[in-house]
Amino acid sequence: MTYDINNIFAKILRGEVLCDKVFENGHALAFKDIQPQAPEHILVIPKGPYISFEDFSANANDDEILAFFRAVGQVARDAGIVETGYRILSNHGHDGRQEVPHFHVHVLGGRDLGGMVP
Numbered sequence: 001m002t003y004d005i006n007n008i009f010a011k012i013l014r015g016e017v018l019c020d021k022v023f024e025n026g027h028a029l030a031f032k033d034i035q036p037q038a039p040e041h042i043l044v045i046p047k048g049p050y051i052s053f054e055d056f057s058a059n060a061n062d063d064e065i066l067a068f069f070r071a072v073g074q075v076a077r078d079a080g081i082v083e084t085g086y087r088i089l090s091n092h093g094h095d096g097r098q099e100v101p102h103f104h105v106h107v108l109g110g111r112d113l114g115g116m117v118p
Helices: 006-013 053-059 060-080
Strands: 021-023 030-034 039-047 085-091 105-107
Touching: 006 030, 006 039, 021 060, 030 060, 039 060, 053 060, 060 085, 060 105
Parallel strands: none
Antiparallel strands: 021 030, 030 039, 039 105, 085 105
């Protein structure tokens, strides 16, 4: 699969689509999900054109990986959900129900999130 430069997250990164930004560094952008599944539901995306975690983990450089995962931690701290707990989730491919072909992590918290998988 090749990277789709017209996916919604690519458009957000180019400034063609607005988002409710909560964090940004040189390699990552975080913004509130437009269909939140928890009181705090934030998406963290790398700025590079990576389709999935598999693509990102295999092809991103060390600086991108470090900055991305530091962004995930900072987003959780900024959202105030570290003390009570939170979940990070990334979907991959068809069976994982990945909807946008740009690697992203969901940071969810602010309530009891229940069991891991239905």
